[in-house]
Amino acid sequence: MRKLLSFTAFALMAALLLGACNAGKFNGDFNWKVEPFEFTNQHNEKVSLEDLEGKPWLAQFVFTNCDSVCPPMMFNMAELQDRIAKEGIEDYKIVSFSVDPEHDTPEALQEYLDMYDVADQSKWEMLTGYTQEDIGKMAVKSFKTPVIDDPNSDQVTHGTSYFLVNQEGHAVKSYSGFEDVPFDQITEDLKALIKEGS
Secondary structure, three states: OHHHHHHHHHHHHHHHHHHHHHOOOOOOOOOEEOOOOEEEOOOOOEEEHHHHOOOOEEEEEEOOOOOOOHHHHHHHHHHHHHHHHHOOOOOOEEEEEEOOOOOOOHHHHHHHHHOOOOOOHHHEEEEEOOOHHHHHHHHHHHHOOOEEEOOOOOOEEEOOEEEEEOOOOEEEEEEEOOOOOOHHHHHHHHHHHHHHHO
């Protein structure tokens, strides 16, 4: 009986120590390799997956003519950036893929970004320069999220998640980007991912 109690005490102590060691450690939910790409940003510059490697980034799918979920997603991402800045986190990017590339020129994307109270635009890559079909395939292959053009309107159906991509270009976690955004969790995950990669 005494041996059993000793073993139980040891097991509890080990679990507590392991829990303490894991505090602040990043735990992803999946590991999806992002397909290689080279698109055009709001400054008419080429941005590739390779350019983003070495630092984590947050991805979202939006478009400038969106009359439903995109404005809240953009406001929320700007709020998230403010919180990230308050934590002193600097080594990251925000990547917004347009799901309406025909309409969303680099100039249109820059004007759209200017509409939001973004603290540091240098962190943002607003991407276009591909076909509707291309972004639909890329969204499904890399992020398991739908992008569906509505032929009867000027709207595009798309997911409202934010995705966290690690330093190696793998999507590792997703969060609500529209409602009930877990700002603190995203900030902590980003911080842990950067610490793990340093």
